[in-house]
Amino acid sequence: MKLFKKFLKIVFTLFGALLITILLLLGIDKHRTSYLKLKNNEFTKNDTYLIKKVNIIPMNIDTILVDKMVFVKKGIIQKIADSIDIKGVEIIEAKDKYLTPGLIDMHVHIWDRYELGLYLSNGITAVRNLWGMPMHLRLKEDVNNDEIISPMFFTTGPKLTGPEFIGDDNLQLTNPNEAKEKVRSYKHRGYDFIKTYYGLTEDIFNAVVEQAIISDIDIIAHPSQKVPYSYHFNPQIKSIEHAEEIIQQPLNYNLLDTLKLRQVINEFKNSKHNSFTPTLTVYNNIYQMLIDDKILESEKLQFMNPLIKKVDSKAQFERWYNTKLRDSSIVKTIKRQHDFHLKIVKQLHETGTRIICGTDAGIGVTIPGFSIHQELKFYKEAGLSNYEVLKTATVNASKTHSIMSNLGTIEVGKLANLMLLDNNPLLDLSALQHPSIVFIKGRKLNRGSLDNFEKQARNRKNLIASAVRYLENLIFEK
Numbered sequence: 001m002k003l004f005k006k007f008l009k010i011v012f013t014l015f016g017a018l019l020i021t022i023l024l025l026l027g028i029d030k031h032r033t034s035y036l037k038l039k040n041n042e043f044t045k046n047d048t049y050l051i052k053k054v055n056i057i058p059m060n061i062d063t064i065l066v067d068k069m070v071f072v073k074k075g076i077i078q079k080i081a082d083s084i085d086i087k088g089v090e091i092i093e094a095k096d097k098y099l100t101p102g103l104i105d106m107h108v109h110i111w112d113r114y115e116l117g118l119y120l121s122n123g124i125t126a127v128r129n130l131w132g133m134p135m136h137l138r139l140k141e142d143v144n145n146d147e148i149i150s151p152m153f154f155t156t157g158p159k160l161t162g163p164e165f166i167g168d169d170n171l172q173l174t175n176p177n178e179a180k181e182k183v184r185s186y187k188h189r190g191y192d193f194i195k196t197y198y199g200l201t202e203d204i205f206n207a208v209v210e211q212a213i214i215s216d217i218d219i220i221a222h223p224s225q226k227v228p229y230s231y232h233f234n235p236q237i238k239s240i241e242h243a244e245e246i247i248q249q250p251l252n253y254n255l256l257d258t259l260k261l262r263q264v265i266n267e268f269k270n271s272k273h274n275s276f277t278p279t280l281t282v283y284n285n286i287y288q289m290l291i292d293d294k295i296l297e298s299e300k301l302q303f304m305n306p307l308i309k310k311v312d313s314k315a316q317f318e319r320w321y322n323t324k325l326r327d328s329s330i331v332k333t334i335k336r337q338h339d340f341h342l343k344i345v346k347q348l349h350e351t352g353t354r355i356i357c358g359t360d361a362g363i364g365v366t367i368p369g370f371s372i373h374q375e376l377k378f379y380k381e382a383g384l385s386n387y388e389v390l391k392t393a394t395v396n397a398s399k400t401h402s403i404m405s406n407l408g409t410i411e412v413g414k415l416a417n418l419m420l421l422d423n424n425p426l427l428d429l430s431a432l433q434h435p436s437i438v439f440i441k442g443r444k445l446n447r448g449s450l451d452n453f454e455k456q457a458r459n460r461k462n463l464i465a466s467a468v469r470y471l472e473n474l475i476f477e478k
């Protein structure tokens with residue numbers, strides 16, 4: 001008995017020590033990102049301004065409002081006019097500059113708080129996180145309570161998949177009742193959206209949709225190959241992800257099956273409820289890995305979360321490297337498919353499908369923040385005008401979900417999530433790359449602060465803290 005007591009004591013002590021270490025590690029990681037805390041950002045205290053002599057690209061109409069004044073009060077756009085007479089507020093002189101809505105990346109995977117600064121520094125004032133974990137609920141709370149300066153943060157719950165095991169990062173559902181229970185609980189716990197994933201079987205898929213309608217929560221679908229593609233045009237599904245899934249599923253990798261493609265395009269045309277997120281960058285990055293054997297050591301990879309870099313980026317690179325060794329024609333095949341994605345985007349755009357910009361940043365070698373400029377470039381290459389390209393990352397995103405409707409345009413009553421640019425992005429999209437000021441809920445971040453966010457995120461050392469948060473997800477979310 002005495003021995004057993006002693007044994008228990010040792011177990012409890014070890015367990016306690018482990019728990020304290022874990023909490024300490026998480027605390028230190030959070031503390032290291034305290035440069036994002038509102039109270040540590042001198043410039044962000046004010047959220048009331050008069051912006052003078054600015055050229056506005058409002059994005060609700062295809063025009064530029066030249067030489068205007070914009071009054072932002074407590075983070076909301078109050079007035080836009082030729083002249084506004086208000087005393088006692090901070091003035092921002094913006095002669096010859098361009099004011100646009102902040103960008104929105106509709107498909108990201110967030111692993112730590114450093115990434116929030118990277119999104120901001122690239123002009124991104126809202127993100128939709130598509131692989132929700134408990135850490136994201138805590139993050140969302142801090143963002144919504146104005147504890148930290150961050151893009152507006154929206155997140156799905158864990159990825160829902162069917163009974164078949166396809167990786168420990170998914171929530172495996174075994175029956176329709178369990179599916180309904182999960183949807184209810186995600187809504188209750190504060191996740192913004194449901195994410196349906198690869199592998200959902202018909203009865204479970206239907207149960208998820210049915211409950212999402214009852215619980216009034218939007219669905220974002222990574223298409224499941226276990227149900228026909230047409231199932232994803234359900235009005236409760238607000239966006240369908242990935243151009244490559246059109247090729248994998250309805251086309252069954254046959255790029256010559258124009259009849260099938262036409263059918264899918266028509267389904268998008270007839271459906272008025274679904275936006276489409278192409279995520280061209282993440283797929284093209286396979287090609288980039290294949291043509292650049294040194295990509296893991298590249299400058300940009302320094303901005304990747306260290307856990308992802310060590311595990312996912314490396315595994316993806318090795319997988320494609322080995323495939324190339326076995327069969328060098330893979331390089332051409334991947335490039336051909338990427339080019340085909342551009343054709344899909346062009347055709348969907350021409351038939352009136354609402355395209356929303358999503359990068360899939362945060363996994364593989366797709367870098368948070370910076371990748372959005374590449375994604376927008378691809379839409380341009382596909383044949384969209386600069387105005388149409390900019391719509392994908394602003395107003396189109398805000399039309400996709402009702403909870404985003406106060407974003408995406410410069411209009412009275414909208415949230416002052418804005419970018420001040422030196423050049424006109426409707427002439428050249430590269431003007432979006434280094435905003436001189438980013439406003440988030442009317443709070444001003446100048447280039448100095450934004451550059452500092454990048455500096456802080458470079459080669460960060462939070463591998464173990466990231467692993468602990470991932471482990472937390474595996475243990476408590478199952």
Ligand SMILES: [Zn+2]
Binds near residue numbers: 107108109130
């Ligand atoms: Zn993704």
